[in-house]
Amino acid sequence: MSILINKDSKILVQGITGRSGLFHTQQCRDYGSTIVAGVTPGRGGIHIEGIPVFNTVAEAVHYTKATVSMIFVPPPAAADAILEACDAGMDLAVCITEGIPIRDMVLARRYQEESRTLLVGPNCPGVITPGECKVGIMPGYIHRKGKIGVVSRSGTLTYEAVKQLTDSGLGQSTCVGIGGDPIIGMKFIDVLQLFNDDPDTEGVFMIGEIGGGAEEDAALWIRDNMKKPVAAFIAGVTAPQGKRMGHAGAIITGGKGKAEDKIRTLEECGVTVATSPTRMGEAMLAALRNG
Amino acid sequence: MNIHEYQAKEILNAYGIPVPRGRVALTSDQVERASKEMGGRCVIKAQIYAGGRGKAGGVKLVHVPEQAQEFGKELFGKRLITPQTGPEGLKVRRILVEEAVDIAREFYLSITLDRESSRYCLIASAEGGVDIEEVARKTPEKIHVFHIDPYTGLRPYQARKTALALGLTGSVCEDCVELILNLYRCCLEKDCQLVEINPLVVTKAGWLLAMDAKFTFDDNAVFRHREYPDMVDYSQLDPLEINAGKYDLAYIKLKGNIGCMVNGAGLAMATLDVLKEFGGEPANFLDVGGGATREKVAEAFKIILEDCDAKGVFVNIFGGIMRCDIIAQGIIEAASEVKCTLPIVVRMDGSKVEEGKKLLLDSGLNVQCADNLGDGAARIVRMLG
Numbered sequence: 099m100s101i102l103i104n105k106d107s108k109i110l111v112q113g114i115t116g117r118s119g120l121f122h123t124q125q126c127r128d129y130g131s132t133i134v135a136g137v138t139p140g141r142g143g144i145h146i147e148g149i150p151v152f153n154t155v156a157e158a159v160h161y162t163k164a165t166v167s168m169i170f171v172p173p174p175a176a177a178d179a180i181l182e183a184c185d186a187g188m189d190l191a192v193c194i195t196e197g198i199p200i201r202d203m204v205l206a207r208r209y210q211e212e213s214r215t216l217l218v219g220p221n222c223p224g225v226i227t228p229g230e231c232k233v234g235i236m237p238g239y240i241h242r243k244g245k246i247g248v249v250s251r252s253g254t255l256t257y258e259a260v261k262q263l264t265d266s267g268l269g270q271s272t273c274v275g276i277g278g279d280p281i282i283g284m285k286f287i288d289v290l291q292l293f294n295d296d297p298d299t300e301g302v303f304m305i306g307e308i309g310g311g312a313e314e315d316a317a318l319w320i321r322d323n324m325k326k327p328v329a330a331f332i333a334g335v336t337a338p339q340g341k342r343m344g345h346a347g348a349i350i351t352g353g354k355g356k357a358e359d360k361i362r363t364l365e366e367c368g369v370t371v372a373t374s375p376t377r378m379g380e381a382m383l384a385a386l387r388n389g
Numbered sequence: 390m391n392i393h394e395y396q397a398k399e400i401l402n403a404y405g406i407p408v409p410r411g412r413v414a415l416t417s418d419q420v421e422r423a424s425k426e427m428g429g430r431c432v433i434k435a436q437i438y439a440g441g442r443g444k445a446g447g448v449k450l451v452h453v454p455e456q457a458q459e460f461g462k463e464l465f466g467k468r469l470i471t472p473q474t475g476p477e478g479l480k481v482r483r484i485l486v487e488e489a490v491d492i493a494r495e496f497y498l499s500i501t502l503d504r505e506s507s508r509y510c511l512i513a514s515a516e517g518g519v520d521i522e523e524v525a526r527k528t529p530e531k532i533h534v535f536h537i538d539p540y541t542g543l544r545p546y547q548a549r550k551t552a553l554a555l556g557l558t559g560s561v562c563e564d565c566v567e568l569i570l571n572l573y574r575c576c577l578e579k580d581c582q583l584v585e586i587n588p589l590v591v592t593k594a595g596w597l598l599a600m601d602a603k604f605t606f607d608d609n610a611v612f613r614h615r616e617y618p619d620m621v622d623y624s625q626l627d628p629l630e631i632n633a634g635k636y637d638l639a640y641i642k643l644k645g646n647i648g649c650m651v652n653g654a655g656l657a658m659a660t661l662d663v664l665k666e667f668g669g670e671p672a673n674f675l676d677v678g679g680g681a682t683r684e685k686v687a688e689a690f691k692i693i694l695e696d697c698d699a700k701g702v703f704v705n706i707f708g709g710i711m712r713c714d715i716i717a718q719g720i721i722e723a724a725s726e727v728k729c730t731l732p733i734v735v736r737m738d739g740s741k742v743e744e745g746k747k748l749l750l751d752s753g754l755n756v757q758c759a760d761n762l763g764d765g766a767a768r769i770v771r772m773l774g
Binding site: 173199207 | 502504505507508509539540577580582609610612613641643651652653654655656658659660661662663666671674708709738739761762763766
């Protein structure tokens with residue numbers, strides 16, 4: 099078992115005719131993912147790499163029974179693409195696009211919250227269930243099928259973590275990149291919950307970074323609900339203050355956002371925190387040893 | 390993206406939000422002339438991209454034009470150091486001259502994004518004109534937060550609740566309702582991450598005025614607002630950061646001597662962390678983007694080498710889907726093009742790692758290859774001794 103996607107997932111790609119949309123569609127298919135359709139408004143009726151292209155998501159779903167959407171639509175139209183995926187009743191939309199305006203995402207997120215569609219991202223590497231299915235831009239070869247769930251706000255740092263897990267002999271059940279934007283679909287807790295209920299996940303590695311309070315929220319949830327060992331790494335212990343952190347955002351979260359605070363809260367809640375990005379694999383092994 | 394106070398006030402004014410009469414000056418003579426227009430008694434405000442100007446001596450009430458000119462002379466070219474500027478401070482090149490206002494009460498008002506609820510929220514407090522984060526820490530009950538449903542937008546009754554929570558009554562209360570609704574319209578139409586009026590005042594004559602204003606535009610929405618890049622005052626930004634911005638690279642100047650080039654923000658942050666762990670000091674944060682294309686790598690090299698503090702370069706690229714021999718080729722071309730003589734340590738991961746390493750070692754550059762993140766950090770720290 100796994101979470102979100104598996105070998106039976108039928109995937110459509112919104113923005114399949116774009117350069118990176120097409121490249122990553124091929125990469126996902128080479129990995130073994132079943133890509134059944136593409137959507138690009140105005141290009142309906144053509145085939146690209148043998149994949150039928152439709153004008154709308156609803157049409158693509160009607161003909162192909164796709165349940166997962168991978169979104170590569172450029173920023174000005176990406177929020178609209180998320181809305182369309184939700185409206186078509188997809189199970190899951192994975193939005194890779196980076197740079198969607200906040201105002202657009204506020205609206206898309208509001209609509210998505212009330213729909214049946216789960217959203218991963220935007221601005222994320224996607225989701226992979228090693229050996230079965232890849233919906234995203236991560237390099238497949240660093241992954242190995244196994245029992246560790248991975249959830250992360252980062253892209254390449256996740257690859258680093260996954261590689262260390264694999265090198266430590268720890269394969270992964272599913273890896274989820276939830277994205278680095280201020281407004282995202284699934285948050286740490288949503289993914290942790292799925293891993294908690296997945297019989298084939300035996301432990302979870304979580305990768306956070308400075309800003310916001312999502313890691314603290316996750317820590318408290320882990321303390322109260324998590325049945326499996328969790329290890330974590332938080333990037334940005336040495337990051338300069340105030341460079342990218344929004345001014346008024348700090349008001350609402352009441353001084354949250356610093357790496358030290360996140361690490362302290364996680365440790366207090368029983369999470370094994372890697373003291374260095376070079377020891378992420380070790381931290382996971384330690385967490386598993388201590389149960 | 391930030392703008393100056395006077396620009397923020399121009400925008401507020403265009404949205405029907407009252408601001409004090411004012412003029413922006415670029416010379417001390419202009420300061421004097423503007424002060425005459427205001428009738429002599431006026432407030433002189435240094436325009437820099439940071440708060441806390443009052444305490445740093447950047448704001449002054451003057452009574453005659455000569456005094457205004459004198460203070461203008463003192464301010465222009467001076468570096469103001471506030472808790473938000475860092476130790477180098479920011480140079481004053483523009484001054485706002487405003488009519489002096491007799492203030493009865495001060496408030497705080499802002500609209501910003503709340504990450505937790507994924508919605509905009511309206512924040513108001515009767516404790517205005519002070520550091521709002523301090524208020525939030527010490528007396529959170531004095532801060533009123535209202536979340537805004539994007540389906541309905543901010544409604545008049547919510548604005549009224551806010552105005553009442555600030556203790557306003559009668560016609561000022563109704564004026565405030567209108568002001569809040571205009572502020573929300575402004576926030577959306579201008580794609581702001583933050584609009585802040587601090588303080589919003591009621592004058593002794595009973596009028597509302599936005600005495601100070603701060604805007605942060607959403608960088609992702611610049612494509613909808615062609616005028617935004619022209620509004621930026623580049624004298625307020627680090628020249629290296631400006632250059633990096635041109636090439637769409639995320640760059641932040643730091644204090645150490647190890648130039649860093651990393652793909653992905655999270656890995657870049659982790660790289661700084663690991664350098665410090667091994668006793669090194671990074672000269673910068675630089676994210677070349679997840680894909681690390683040849684062009685981006687070349688621009689990144691140029692920016693790192695323009696920083697005289699950098700005595701060595703640590704390249705950490707988790708290529709993933711990209712082949713390491715291609716990345717190595719990019720590094721070699723870029724480093725040769727900019728005639729890089731500094732020692733370089735490269736840590737790459739991805740396919741064809743060995744081919745990539747061989748290319749680098751045969752390139753004639755002063756380069757070492759590392760096997761992993763820790764090895765790379767240890768090597769560059771050792772090389773710079």
